[in-house]
Amino acid sequence: MFGATRPARSAHGQDGSALIQAEALGLERGGRTILDRVSLSVSGGQVVVVIGPNGAGKTSLLRILLGLWQPSSGRIIRAPRMRIGYMPQHVQVDPILPLSVRRFLTLRHRASEARLREQMRKVGVPQLLDAPIQTLSGGEMQRVLLARALIGEPDLLVLDEPAQGVDVVGQGEVFDLIDRLRRDTGCGVLMVSHELHLVMAAADVVVCINQHVCCTGRPEEVSRHPEYQRLFPDAGAQGIGIYTHNHDHVHDLAGGAKPVSGVSGKADHAR
Amino acid sequence: MLDDFVTRAIVAGLMVAVVAGPLGAFMVWRRMAYFGDTVSHSALLGVALGFLLGMNLNLLVTLVCVMVAVILVFLQRRQELASDTLLGILAHSALSLGLVAVAFVEGLRVDLMAYLFGDILAVTRGDLVAIAIGGGVALVLLILLWRPLLAITVHEELARVEGVPVLPVRLGLMLLIALVIASAMQVVGVLLITALMIIPAATARRFARTPEQMALFGAGFGVLAVLGGIWGSFTHDTPTGPSIVVAAMLAFVVLNFVPWPGARRRRGP
Numbered sequence: 381m382f383g384a385t386r387p388a389r390s391a392h393g394q395d396g397s398a399l400i401q402a403e404a405l406g407l408e409r410g411g412r413t414i415l416d417r418v419s420l421s422v423s424g425g426q427v428v429v430v431i432g433p434n435g436a437g438k439t440s441l442l443r444i445l446l447g448l449w450q451p452s453s454g455r456i457i458r459a460p461r462m463r464i465g466y467m468p469q470h471v472q473v474d475p476i477l478p479l480s481v482r483r484f485l486t487l488r489h490r491a492s493e494a495r496l497r498e499q500m501r502k503v504g505v506p507q508l509l510d511a512p513i514q515t516l517s518g519g520e521m522q523r524v525l526l527a528r529a530l531i532g533e534p535d536l537l538v539l540d541e542p543a544q545g546v547d548v549v550g551q552g553e554v555f556d557l558i559d560r561l562r563r564d565t566g567c568g569v570l571m572v573s574h575e576l577h578l579v580m581a582a583a584d585v586v587v588c589i590n591q592h593v594c595c596t597g598r599p600e601e602v603s604r605h606p607e608y609q610r611l612f613p614d615a616g617a618q619g620i621g622i623y624t625h626n627h628d629h630v631h632d633l634a635g636g637a638k639p640v641s642g643v644s645g646k647a648d649h650a651r
Numbered sequence: 652m653l654d655d656f657v658t659r660a661i662v663a664g665l666m667v668a669v670v671a672g673p674l675g676a677f678m679v680w681r682r683m684a685y686f687g688d689t690v691s692h693s694a695l696l697g698v699a700l701g702f703l704l705g706m707n708l709n710l711l712v713t714l715v716c717v718m719v720a721v722i723l724v725f726l727q728r729r730q731e732l733a734s735d736t737l738l739g740i741l742a743h744s745a746l747s748l749g750l751v752a753v754a755f756v757e758g759l760r761v762d763l764m765a766y767l768f769g770d771i772l773a774v775t776r777g778d779l780v781a782i783a784i785g786g787g788v789a790l791v792l793l794i795l796l797w798r799p800l801l802a803i804t805v806h807e808e809l810a811r812v813e814g815v816p817v818l819p820v821r822l823g824l825m826l827l828i829a830l831v832i833a834s835a836m837q838v839v840g841v842l843l844i845t846a847l848m849i850i851p852a853a854t855a856r857r858f859a860r861t862p863e864q865m866a867l868f869g870a871g872f873g874v875l876a877v878l879g880g881i882w883g884s885f886t887h888d889t890p891t892g893p894s895i896v897v898a899a900m901l902a903f904v905v906l907n908f909v910p911w912p913g914a915r916r917r918r919g920p
Contacts, residue, residue: 448811466808468806468808468809476680477805478856478864478865479862483861487805538812
């Protein structure tokens, strides 16, 4: 779809101009308002996280931004020739289809052997390149999905619940990985997540939506916002409960926001 | 050489098997077995229309199958009825409509059995040309569509975001299925066409490590089924179309349930 030659990445976003900008997006489905005047933008090197309760329209918003759905109102401005790398929430390949990880990675973008190995090394599973894709665990599959999103050298990485189906330790690793990739490649990151505590640590900007944008800003601002606290009344305690288990984790923003409470262990086991 | 009716039957069968196998792999991967059944059942409607309008049967069968396939895709998208309910309604309605339509064509005494179960031994040189054209176009289309089709089979949304033109590719697949059905109708008949696509591909799964291997092995098993079926039909005086399907089924059973040295386990976790 995109041409063979591409401008240097610095042409996109790094100077502060947006890679993608959504203006007053609205979506109506069957008479119901799913999204109401939602605006956001992502620049190069920036991590923007959309959070919100179930049914808030997070996934709908992502689909519109990806161009899978048409909004009922509003508009989207994309930087010219911008490449999107998309990591869907869940990919399951039926065992009837014989497919190695190598083939999966190159379904759309052909890539050299060296590049394939490099990507697999980056996401931490170099030994799986020739494994049948059906034999991967949940966490391995997330990493391979991330590798596939990166194969096309994206300017913007769009992630739908990147830590879905991954255990607590694995979640921290996935977010660490995303953070490192962002710094290494300078791409913009837009992600949807409900793993609030981890997201808070990784994000530059948090957009909290519930049909409309409730509040937006830096993570520590949003976590103190009354709208946010109304939507996620027990987010603080739960977040820290899980967070204390990631001893080697480098991000401490979410953890630092609230004191560790006694319910943390219970909250963890309940999940 | 093509003067011999057995030779013509074998050539026709081989041409159909070579394209039905690889296409069958896609139908297996995309869980389209019942979809294929529904579309092939509507082929009889094309036959009736062809007689009514006095036009080329293969052409009309292809047209009707494409139309039914496209309508099906759009109905499935509405999701008001479960997919299997919808297909269950349409498969049998299409077949019955075809049978009724054939009865309406005045002065026509067609051998229904030939259309339902195939009449490969009656294949003429003209039929061979038609099958070669239809099958050839289908094969070229399949090769052209292979990569994008594989991408949307694994994950349609991901493929779309990565720039695969999903709608044209899916319409291409519909055209492919219709072309193969029109070509295969004379070999195994509208009721058994799906078997010639699905069974060889399913047989091939165990031996394949890549999608391409599965497609090629599927074509190979299809060829074996055609040869075995024609031979069995010839030596035991059985109906040829069903004999081909029985041969395919035997290969599937023997190769999948008999322990086979060197065969790879295929189950995922």
